[in-house]
Structure formats: structure tokens, C-alpha cells
Amino acid sequence: MHLVIDGHGCDPELLSDTEVVREFLDKYPDAISMTKIMTPHVQMYNGPVPEDWGVSGFVIIAESHISVHTFPDRGYLNVDVFSCKEFDSALAEAEIKSYFGIQSIDSRVIDRGLEHLDPVDAVEVVSGEREAVQQRL
Amino acid sequence: MHLVIDGHGCDPELLSDTEVVREFLDKYPDAISMTKIMTPHVQMYNGPVPEDWGVSGFVIIAESHISVHTFPDRGYLNVDVFSCKEFDSALAEAEIKSYFGIQSIDSRVIDRGLEHLDPVDAVEVVSGEREAVQQRL
16 A cells, blocks of 8 residues: 655645654654664755755655655645555545645555565566666666 | 556566666666666565565655565565656656566556646644644654
8 A cells, every 4th residue: 555645835844854754754654553674764955946955755664665755945745655564544644744734635545565466476587678778777 | 757666477586686676776767867866775675474575775866766665576566756857657667667577567657746736835834733643653
């Protein structure tokens, strides 16, 4: 299950604060019974478009991840909560909305991950194709 | 634009190789004109369910990210290419399919990111709600 959240009209102060993002990535996995397998990575971004600056962060949890990208000058953020286990997406949405001071939210739930997987035999691949892409890379 | 790929019947050897994942995360942003803002983070995962082991990796690009989670014993992987700029999602899907030796693919494209954003005035937030969630955290 992958919860995709785009928040509008958010509190710019919260979105500017690397510690707010770090705390979310550090503590939210536990709150929804997921297992972090790294310390969250959080960093500021300043690029060629000044008003697109913001905070980006992610944490890998067992077999999946949580990520955050904020745009304080636009009052906008993106949050992804992707878990291989089911979780209460409505509750997560409400909590994320409150935590980041989101006024208006677009959210989507994508069915993916191990719980949507039928057993598949691994297949031996003949892959000249892959080499072609590697050359492009 | 966020391209969500779930691949089945993949080559287990490719999915087992941290360097295959690292090379993808390191080089693919350039191939689709995105700007990395960190060195890719890649790690192995071994958890309580032995056959769920795999490689997880992440790279933050300007304002968004690319992530990979592999499950070699299941021939399964998840790739997300989330960019604030438009890119050729059909080409990206074809290249990712070849690169990881994917036999069968589920892909979705989600319209999100700055190019889908109307100007929104940042709103001052009165947020007792947030404190309640912080307490839960």
C-alpha cells in the first residue's frame, strides 16, 4: 500500500524546518508499526528557481519508504508513505495533514507491495536489451 | 509527474546486486535531465521473513526522488521516478523494464509536482491539531 499525499496551503514555518521533517521521518514509522532500517536522511534544497527551495527527506523502512518534499514559499508539500504492510491510510492522512498544517489535500492510495503479489517464479532473462540501456546510462 | 513501476518475473541476479541498483540511481537522473542533490543511498535488507530480503535505494533529485526496492527471491521490484519536471514516462518505463530484466510490469503515472500547482497563498495555521499529533509521535 502506497499513500501519496500532496498538501496545499501548508504552514511555511513547518515546511522550512529540517527538524520537523526529520522528526516525522524518525518517529512516524513506529507510529504505524513499520520498521526503519536507516537513520532518516534530510537536506535543504536551493536551486535555480529561488521559490522552489525546500526540505527533502526520506527514510527506508523494511522493504519500502517514507519521503517528504516541502516547498515553503508555495505552501506545498509531497509525502509518500509506501509500506509492504497494510496500514490505516485514512488515519495516516489525517495525522500528516495535522502535523504539517495542510489546509487542502490531494491523496491517493495505490495498491502495491508484497501483499498484492502472487507467487511468481523467477525467470532467467536473456537480456541484450539491458546492455543497450546500460550503454545509454 | 510520478511514475510508479512494479515489476514481476525479474532477473534475481540483477535484483541482488547493490551495484546494479546504485548505478541506476546514480546515472538515471542525468539520462532524464534531472539533477541529483545527493549521492545515492543503497542498502541490503534482511528481515524476519527470509524471502523478503533485497536491496533498497534512494536518491533525492531537485525537489523529488527516485527509489528502488528489490525482492530477488520473488523476482519482484518497485521503482518510483518522481520528478517535478515532465519526462517521457513511456521511455522511462521501457528503459527500466530492460535495465532490471522485468518480464511483466504494472505502471502508473500520477500527476503531481510543481507543474500541477496553482499559486497558493501560504496560510497561517492555528494548529492545536498538530500538537496532538506530535504527542502521538
